[in-house]
Amino acid sequence: MARAISTHRKALNTAIAWLIAAMIFFPILWTVLTSFKTEAQAIADPPLFFGFDWTLENYTTVQDRSNYFRHFWNSVVISVGSTLLGLALAVPAAWSMAFVPSKHTKNILMWMLSTKMLPPVGVLVPIYLIFRDWGLLDTQIGLVIVLTLINLPIIVWMLYTYFKEIPGEILEAARMDGASLKSEVLYVLLPMAVPGIASTMLLNIILAWNEAFWTLNLTAAKAAPLTAFIASYSSPEGLFYAKLSAASTMAIAPILIMGWFSQKQLVRGLTFGAVK
């Protein structure tokens, strides 16, 4: 009897899980569907699910009107660039916090994380002015720098957690074996931390790819990534839902595909250290 109840509950749990998943997935599905409709069908009431004339018109219009690949390339440069720069800064920081901690290490980590609690708009004006004076507005390098700084606390935190899992004795063994600090990090620490570094990279690329506040405010035309590309289709004066959806689909597709193929790595990375 007890067994029967548990199967029953299992089925219920599964159903709830599917329902939640469907709710989360629905907006994406709806966006993709809308991107294949005409503008009139996109706003039809009652809404059309599948019974509409599928068209690729929106995609060709969007590509004609704005250069998708330039925005795509900007997104790649900004997200990968800020991730690599962030890692270069975070690896030494996380190394020292994990292996030579001082009594203030925990406070520094908290303080770094607290910067993420600050509303970004609070520092928009000073950063905008600095960017203007230094000629960084609407440049890839400017966005790489600002996104590196925005995500650095998360990169340091994640790497710190992974490094903490690596027994200090192994690094001491490397030191005893005659390894310089550089060799110790390069040949022993980093290879052991590869899974952690990979998931940190993936997560950070996704965060940078989706970041909209700074990319919208600090770019105009030249360095605008896909977020700006989507935003250019949401204008208050016109109804361009279908085109907006086509642009959105094109913008999220690359990161969605990347996330799909690396989900195992991502989940492993995010739960790393939770269970031994």
Place this chain on the structure above:
Amino acid sequence: MGAITLEKVTKSFGDVDVIHPLDLRIEDGEFVVFVGPSGCGKSTLLRLIAGLEDTSSGRIVIDGADATDVPPAKRGLAMVFQSYALYPHMTVRKNIAFPMRMAGLDKAEQNRRIEAAAAALNLTDYLDRRPGQLSGGQRQRVAIGRAIVREPAAFLFDEPLSNLDAALRVGMRLEISELHTRLKTTMVYVTHDQVEAMTMADKIVVLSAGRIEQVGSPLDLYREPRNLFVAGFIGSPKMNLLTGAAAAERGATTIGIRPEHIAASPDTGPWRGIVGVSEHLGSDTFFHVRIEGRDEPITVRADGEVSLHHGDTIYLTPDENRIHRFGPDGLRLA
């Protein structure tokens, strides 16, 4: 060459003094064991020699050169850790090669030394495996192999056998002793196990609370413990320590007598007691005997065939020449 001298070395973590000013000389080629209870500072002392911890004051001299501020990589010492500390992402071959790779040795020489070490340590068949695929004993041998190939001035062992099961531990103990006989390199070995200390050491350093209690050969420590701590720590089972009348009769505050230096008899002897727990080891039997007016039982070694049971009356005769006498300060009386 591998003579190591510690001069007035101290170590504090914050306000806690872990090592009090300490002098020690380790001769070239000696097998020195640091032994003491947990928290006595023996591992810290080893790490100070290795350079993994900085001294708070004092000097460490290795082969005549001041090594106090030399980083561990440059001290020419090899260390074997309790957790083995192998590089999990490298094969056994690469693990063993790592120190030579760091030293920039040419490939042919690296391979020669790897093959030699693998042959000596029975690792030849495992060279292409990763540490995760090896048993505890094999991992420990890889760690030793990694230490051997760099031909260090001295080997440092930090409780290398405590993660192994009992049978393996005895085997590895012999292997390390044989290694020392063959290489004749200085070895400094940390353990909390006094049996390991007694069986392996040329010289034992007994530590307690960051101070050296006594330095000497295993038999020196066994025969003439300098104080009560060493008397109680060296020897298995522990020396019996008695105070009161028995000690006063012999002009001491405390007397010590080892279980193997007490004769047991069913009918005659100066100390009468009741047999409590008996431990039969086959070759020997240890009786825990309760004597009237004493809280702690006295441990006595008897022949394995002696048959006495719980509750039987027993008479004990200590060997007067083997009684250790200690004064009120706990120090040995001449």
